[in-house]
Amino acid sequence: MSSPASTTRRWTPDGPYDLARSLRVLRRGPLDPTCRVADGAVWRASRTPEGAATVRIARADDAVAGEAWGPGAGWLLERLPALLGADDDPAGFTPRHRLVHEAMRRHPGIRLVRTGRVFDALVPAILEQKVTTDEAFASYRLLVRRYGEPAPGPLPGLYVPPAPRDWALIPSWEWHKANVDGKRSATIVRAARVARRLDEAADMDLAAATHRLQLVPGIGPWTAAEALQRSNGFPDAVTVGDLHLPRIVGWTLARERGADDARMLELLEPYEGQRHRATRYICLIGGTPPRREPKRPVGDIARL
Structure with missing residues (x-):
């Protein structure tokens, strides 16, 4: 059987480019049904304003080549450079x-990517509220496979995420089966009902986009930042309210244990305007403080 018709586009970065690390933030775990790494290429299924589409992205000498399938292929390839980080300016970071x-x-070669699809970035972020990453990944995987659709193109097993209407119509018992509590499912349903208005935030600045997302009950600073980092590529969309990030930043920059959000923001002040980019680098090389060893008993107690 022949593969469906495809269209292609190439983009040449103006400097070093790390394809895998730049796009890694779009993948929700190793089993993400919307994204897969195969044969040295990144495959990604998306729902565009023109319909479902799949894009295969791979290095081609000094360029990056994209090949796309489906009704939304043209839309994806038109925005391929932005998706890869062409609009990002890492040279402005010191x-x-x-x-x-x-x-x-x-x-x-790490660039901040820009998908241009706010609602699609928002759903996984909402699922990640107040649960472990693995739990959120499993919930997203189950719901996408259940309510999404097989992605166009030659790669089997890839799925396009559900449309906003389909997210809004998921029955309560199906959320329960996916281990999604009522608060998170209700937030997704509310967001799905205003998905078009949320997607308008793709063309807004950071303050306006954040405000637009937080008008939806259940979406706070953490969720808005996590979504806008991916949909808009904002270099200053620092994640506030994260369980681990303040401790990583505090330990990496100041060798301090137990840093909170306020201390993290204080330490990141030198990177104002680029705080999200700074935390990307910090997470690559930093870590959480080691656990303190219990004090060893001394004297007669030590010999017991």
Whole structure:
């Protein structure tokens, strides 16, 4: 059987480019049904304003080649450079700490991607509220396979995420089967009902886009930042309210244990305007503080 017709486009980055690390943020776990790495290429299924589409992205000498299938193929390829990070300007970033400088030196080709699809980035972020990453990935995987559709193109097993209307019509018992509590499912349903208005935020600045998303009850600063980092590629959309990030930033930049959001933002002040990019580098090279070893008993107690 012949493969469906496809269209192609090439983009040449103006400097070092790390395809895998730049696009990794779009993949919700190794079993994400909308995204797969195969044969050295990144495959991604999307729902565009013109319909479902699949794009295969791979390095081609000094360029990056995209091949797309489906009704939305033209839409995807028109925006392929933005998806890959062409609108991003890493040259405007100046590391202020030795470890951040080292991370940038080791990984010079990371770009901030821009999908242009706010609602599609918002759903996984809502699922990740107040649960472990693995739990959220499993819920997303189950719901996409149940209510999405097989992606166009030659790669089997790839799925296009559900349309907003389909998210809104998922029955309560199906959310329960996917281990999604009522608060998160209700937030997704509310967002789905105004998905068109949310997608307008793709053309807004950071403050306006954040405000637009947070008009939906259940969407706070953490969820808005996580979505806009991917849909808009904002370099200053720092994640506030995360369980681990403040501790990673505090330990990496100041060797401090137990940093909270306020302390994290204080430490990130030198990167104002680029705080999300700074945390991307920090997470590449940093880590959480080691656990304190219990004090060893001394004297006679030590011999017991």
